[in-house]
Amino acid sequence: MFTKQVLPNGLTVVVEEIPYVRSVSVGVWVAAGSRYESDENAGISHFLEHLFFKGTERRTAKDIAESIEGVGGQLNAFTAKEYACYYAKVLDEHLPLAMDVLSDMIRHSKFAQADIEKERGVILEEIRMYEDTPDELVHDLFLQTVWEGHPLGRAILGTEESVGSLDRDRIVSYYQGMYCPNNVVVAAAGHVTAKEIIDMVAEAFGTMEGCSMRLPSMSPEAHSDILLRAKATEQVHLCMGSKAVPLDDDDYYATQVLNTITGGGSSSRLFQEIREERGLAYSVYSYISAYKDAGLFTAYAGMSPDQAAAVTELMMKVLSRLADEGPTKEELERAREQLKGGLMLGLESTSNRMTRIGKNEITLGRHITPDEIIDKVNAVTLQDINRLAAHFFRPSAFTFVGLGPVDRTGLAGVIGQWRKPVISKV
Numbered sequence: 001m002f003t004k005q006v007l008p009n010g011l012t013v014v015v016e017e018i019p020y021v022r023s024v025s026v027g028v029w030v031a032a033g034s035r036y037e038s039d040e041n042a043g044i045s046h047f048l049e050h051l052f053f054k055g056t057e058r059r060t061a062k063d064i065a066e067s068i069e070g071v072g073g074q075l076n077a078f079t080a081k082e083y084a085c086y087y088a089k090v091l092d093e094h095l096p097l098a099m100d101v102l103s104d105m106i107r108h109s110k111f112a113q114a115d116i117e118k119e120r121g122v123i124l125e126e127i128r129m130y131e132d133t134p135d136e137l138v139h140d141l142f143l144q145t146v147w148e149g150h151p152l153g154r155a156i157l158g159t160e161e162s163v164g165s166l167d168r169d170r171i172v173s174y175y176q177g178m179y180c181p182n183n184v185v186v187a188a189a190g191h192v193t194a195k196e197i198i199d200m201v202a203e204a205f206g207t208m209e210g211c212s213m214r215l216p217s218m219s220p221e222a223h224s225d226i227l228l229r230a231k232a233t234e235q236v237h238l239c240m241g242s243k244a245v246p247l248d249d250d251d252y253y254a255t256q257v258l259n260t261i262t263g264g265g266s267s268s269r270l271f272q273e274i275r276e277e278r279g280l281a282y283s284v285y286s287y288i289s290a291y292k293d294a295g296l297f298t299a300y301a302g303m304s305p306d307q308a309a310a311v312t313e314l315m316m317k318v319l320s321r322l323a324d325e326g327p328t329k330e331e332l333e334r335a336r337e338q339l340k341g342g343l344m345l346g347l348e349s350t351s352n353r354m355t356r357i358g359k360n361e362i363t364l365g366r367h368i369t370p371d372e373i374i375d376k377v378n379a380v381t382l383q384d385i386n387r388l389a390a391h392f393f394r395p396s397a398f399t400f401v402g403l404g405p406v407d408r409t410g411l412a413g414v415i416g417q418w419r420k421p422v423i424s425k426v
Contacts, residue, residue: 001016001017001194002014002015002016002017002357002367002369003015003016003017003194003198004361004367005194005198007181007198007201007202007205007206008206009181009182009205009206009207009208009209010180010181010182010211011181011182011184011185011186011201011205011206011208012184012185012186012361013185013186013187013188013197013198013201014185014186014187014188014357014358014361014367015187015188015189015192015193015194015197015198015357016188016189016190016353016354016357017192017193017194018189018190018191018350018353019191020191021190021191021350022091022092022191023089023090023091023092023190023191023350024089024090024091024092024095024098024188024189024190024191024192024350025087025088025089025188025189025190025350025351025353025354025355026087026088026089026095026098026099026102026186026187026188026197026354027085027086027087027088027186027187027188027354027355027358028085028086028087028102028103028106028184028185028186029083029084029085029184029185029186029187029358029359029361029362030083030084030085030086030106030178030179030183030184030185030362031082031083031178031183031184031362032045032048032083032084032174032178032179032183033045033079033080033081033082033083033084033156034046034079034080034081034151034154034155034156034158035081035082035151035152035154035291036082036151036178037151037154037174039162040162040165041162041166041170041174042154042155042158042159042162042163043123043155043156043157043158043159043162043163043166044158044166044170044171044174045079045084045156045174045178046079046084046123046156046157046158047119047120047123047158047163047166047171048084048171048174048175049077049078049079049084049086050119050122050123051109051111051115051116051119051171052077052086052105052106052109053065053077053105054109054110054111054112054115054118054119055109055110055112055115056104056105056108056109056110057104057108057110058104058108059101059104061115064101064105067097067101068088068090068097068098068101071090071091071094071097072090072091073088073089073090073091073094073098074088074089074090075087075088075098075101076088079156080156081152081156081291082291082292082362082363083359083362083363085355085358086102086105086106087102087351087354087355088101088102089350089351092190092191092192095192095196095200096200099200099201099204100204102204103204103205106179106205107204107205107208111168111171111172111175113168116166116167116168116171120163120164120166123157123158123163124160124163124164126157127155127157127158127159127160127163128160130155130157134231134233134235134237134403134404135235135237135283135302137237137403138237138238138239138300138401138402138403139239139298139300140155141227141229141239141401141403142239142241142298142399142401143289143296145223145225145227145399145401146222146223146225146241146243146296146399147220147221147222147223147294148223148225150218150220150221152220152291152294153220176210177210179210180208180209180210180211181205181208181209181210182211184205184208185358185361185362186201186205187354187355187357187358187361188354189350189351189353189354189357190350190353190354219293219294220293220294222242222243222294222296222397222399223399224242224396224397224398224399225399225400226399226400226401226412226415227399227400227401227402228400228401228402228406228411228412229401229402229403229406230404230405230406230407231403231404231405232405233403233404233405234304234404235302235303235304235305235404236302236303236304236305236308236402236403236404236405236406236409236411237300237301237302237402237403237404238300238301238302238303238308238311238312238315238400238401238402238403238411239298239299239300239399239400239401240298240299240312240315240316240398240399240400240401241286241296241297241298241299241398241399242296242297242392242393242394242397242398242399243294243295243296243297243392243397244288244289244290244295244296244297244392245290245295246290246291246292246293246294246295247290247291247292247295247363247364248292248364249295251384251388252290252295253339253373253376253377253379253380254380254384254385254388255288255290255295255297255388255392256288256339256377257332257335257336257339257377257380257384257385258322258327258335258385258388258389258392259286259287259288259297260335260338260339261322261327261331261332261335261385262286262297262299262318262319262322263284263285263286263287263299264285264286264287264335264338265338267334267338268285268286269318269322270284270285270286270299270301270315270318271284271285273314273318274301274311274314274315274318278314280303280307280310280311280314281301281302281303281307281311282302283300283301283302284299284300284301284302284311284315285299285300286298286299286300287300291363292363292364297392299315299319301315305404305405305406305409306409308402308404308406308409308410308411309409309410309411309413309414312400312411312414312415313414313417316395316417319389319393320393320395322389322393323389323390323392323393323394324390326382326385326386326389327382327385327389329382332380332381332382332385336377336378336380339377340374340377340378343370343373343374344370347370356368400415
């Protein structure tokens, strides 16, 4: 059973009761992601995430870690483009402890100067580590290229320059302006009643004050461009893609079905053609990135430099064939069942269910039931897929980003078959 209640101070509580399990997952969701940062504050949302674990007026960093681990639970957090989430999963009997720890972190962290300097060093190392992980870095380069100049295109971690310049006053000011009750959703799923959770949240967060000062963020414009960046790596990493649809678009679930057919698993066209039939790449897939007002389709492959041109040409042929001919009825049915199966299997985890209701509330402001999702997936037709494929998979709309020893791949010539002139930035 799903329950939603808005407290008098504006904070929203969403609860899914699951009486047949023993665990409870609870998360504090805050609409304070990287897209709401100014240029000078790039990375500040992620910086805050680190600082919440460094100590409060009542607990040291060690106390925070031991409090949940000591009862066999899990405590963690993540920062995304449009929100940050702080969550715990515990046995039902330890829910009061989890709520106390989370509220203590969010409301009473000290942001001590020594901790700021220590975590600055940790985050700078995280940024450098990311630079040494090309199969992840290429996706950030793709976003920066396709959404050039827009906050959605920036890396969540920020840059060495922006993180290095953040001081305590700016961090505290950002916290005070963003971590306000009308900007917060507390989500819980598991062996608990809605009344229990609402009472706990009211006690822990009911006196929280303030009104969000979130920066307005214009919708991004997708740019078609080509970026080839030289880097001393063993493989070439390639992302290609184009504008898709936002989270609340009528075509969102049809887009998910199309992606599943294209590169969403080992039975997908990209995987079968490039890895299974020809053995040209180990990792090849596609995915959808969807936000409140924007979306992207992205296909990725990592391969040796001497295979880069062949893999790129094959990827484009797969996409062009889908745009021209569409999928088969069997592919559509298989993709529908894959999506529905993944949804239903995910519902066996209280963490997944908490994440689902929390993310829906913080991004869309409403609850989407599993039955509603299944109905929407079942309603997707071949005509929907054909229309979207023809729109998304137009070579003239694609952005291409290659990372690695690109100077010895012939990528520029291959991409030039679909996009002329080639804009090469090495």
